[in-house]
Amino acid sequence: MSTFSTLGTPPLSPHSSHPYSSLHPPASSIGFSQPSISSGLRIRHTIYDTPQRGSTLIGLKDNILVRNDLQPSPSNPRYYEDGTEIFAYWIYKKLKKAIYGGVYLAYELRVKVPNEKGENGGYELTGNYVAIKKIEWGKVRSLSNRLIEDPLKEISCTQFLTTSGSPHILKALVALSDEKYLYSVLSYCNGGELFDHVEKSGRFSEPLARYWFKEILKGIQVLQTLGVCHRDMSLENMMVHNSSALIIDMGMCLRIPYLDSGGNIVSGVSSGAVRRCLLKAGRGCGKPNYMSPEIVAEKPFDGFSIDLWACGVMLFIMVTGVPPFDRAQPQDPRFQMSAINRQLSQMLTNWNMAPSDTCMDLLQRMLVANPAERLTLEEVCNHPWTRDSNVSVPRHGT
Template sequence: MEEDLAFLDNASAAYEDIEVNGAPCAPLPFDRPKTGNAERVDAPVYNPVTHDVLEVSNIIYERHADGRPPDRAYWVGRKLKKCIFGVVKECTILRFRNDMNAPWEVTAQKAAVKIMSWQKIRDLRHIEDPQKEVAAMQYISKSGGHPHVMGVLDVLQDDEYLLLFMPFCSSGDLFGFVQQAGRFPEPMARYWFKQILEGLSHLQRMGVCHRDMSLENILVDEYRTSVVIDLGMCLRVPYDDDGKVTDVSAGTLRRLIGPLIPCGKPNYISPEIFKSEGPFDGFAIDLWAAGVILFIMLVGLPPWEFAGEEDPRYRMVARGGLERMLESWNRTVSALATDLLQKMLREDPRQRLSLCEVKDHPWVLGDDSNAGSFGAPSNEGWRG
């Protein structure tokens, strides 16, 4: 109950409340990632459907120091996409069956594994640190995880690779669905937006600012569930402890974060991050990006190239002209949706809606039962 009250205090806090809560400070560090020892083998695998036993290569599991059998293994399969530090591949999860003739059994469960080279991690650490992303994912998963934020199944390592095993999302990213549809009808946009807000709610409960929210960083699984991914740029938000700095577990109000180098996709970066001249509220910049996500779902186009005075479309919206801009584009959006977008995309974070205000907005509370259904986008761009 106290945890829920603390969350609501932060989810409803105005910028001014946070501004007077203490001097801006640096984000808190994440703990180092916890990893197990990876064992890679070829082994016979039993198929319980066909009752066949197949000799399978490239099975990875955790080798326990005490010799106890592994809980599960991963049969690594096809490549899904390249990443900066290596590759992402699809896996089939295997169950240990304690049979010398076929020690593993196929299951219907899938996973994805990000295979990252230690050499590339060392060479490119100045660009991005994947160990921080792994640590952040473990951190947000420690309370049992959340269906709308990508969690961790296992983190293993050997001399060559860091291996991050995650749930598998079969239907690509939400950007692909918008591309396929052109733009979403409002009930469909509302259906997905509510899930995105639930993902943001979990991050706020854990005291985490994502900092790179975008349609490309929201995957969709076969059950029409969206999952926020890519925590490589996230920050652990500082909280106040009677003038000192603590974390979210104290149940207090968060503090502003001192200026940092801008990061994220230009369309989604908030104006205060784009300028990078003063402190910012980690939760407010994620809600700004959520507003851009909703805009693109409803309109089919990004509102601007970047949130700076040099961009004429941004200038128009910043001065309250979002409705006029949509009329000039001949893109009809309901009055309630326009009202929500304008209030989420206010230039001054002091005037922007909080998470609670967004979730309580009449448009968000509307009916999404006619959201309809659609298949995976044909290009499935995230797979490369």
């Protein structure tokens, strides 16, 4: 049964239909390539408004981030020698704190038409925003062996996933570095976290939840097609842009190892390869409400399965407004009732917030304590609730 017309996405990876298997011993993850980081510099320069608004002078501004390891082309000062267009970024305000620094809003700039001498006549706004993760090198060095989240690996993974061209993965634009900071320049999302929208509404109607759930599945499809496990899927890590949802925060991502026909560990998702489980990773992977029971119990795990478990929790929160349990462990009575005893529908009925029967069936089959019995991505996409045509398209991401 095809899911393509329902999701409006390219064909699913053949591995989306493979269930969890313990036939082969767990293996270590495959590393990402080293991140591509260029030399950067913060300067003070003149900024003008966009050409559409008359290019009026805004003023002399600080905190303009530029790349400084390439020279402008002699024939066209708006481009580097390698033929790529020159962009700069005016770091405007801090949006939030982060473990290694902060996230900032910045204006994208391009070189204004040079003066008669061919000198940079300043920068003009393009009309686009970007988000910049400003990371302190000192914190990277001091926390590198204490935290699972790795900012360098996050840049590597985001750059790797950006090659997919998917609108459902946060896009890496460029990474720049000076002696004190590492700047990861990312595409900007104008709608905030999907969690904020659920919190504002209390809970979503099923047609609206179905819309956003399909958006989440589109991102999961990209991850599985490229053989990547996110490990921190949550409503907080889904950013809304217009009416799309993008997966962000790749700092815990892993590349899943595969076994080829010759018994070799390979990194690519290819026909004939067998997906391997991953060695246990400790309890610090992800947010407590979204962690699968095998992560909580510090057991080996299947990367696809734990991400889909988190998607089940996300759907539960969207249709009820509350998480299904505090932690996926037998000591939690709600986990015991819903995921072990498989009485999720009874639990929701007791709470007086039961969604439709097909929704409860999907939730129950995603939130099963035994990972070998959970639905695969293909099965989730083909479930009657997901395929239902009653979808409420949000306006302006709400």
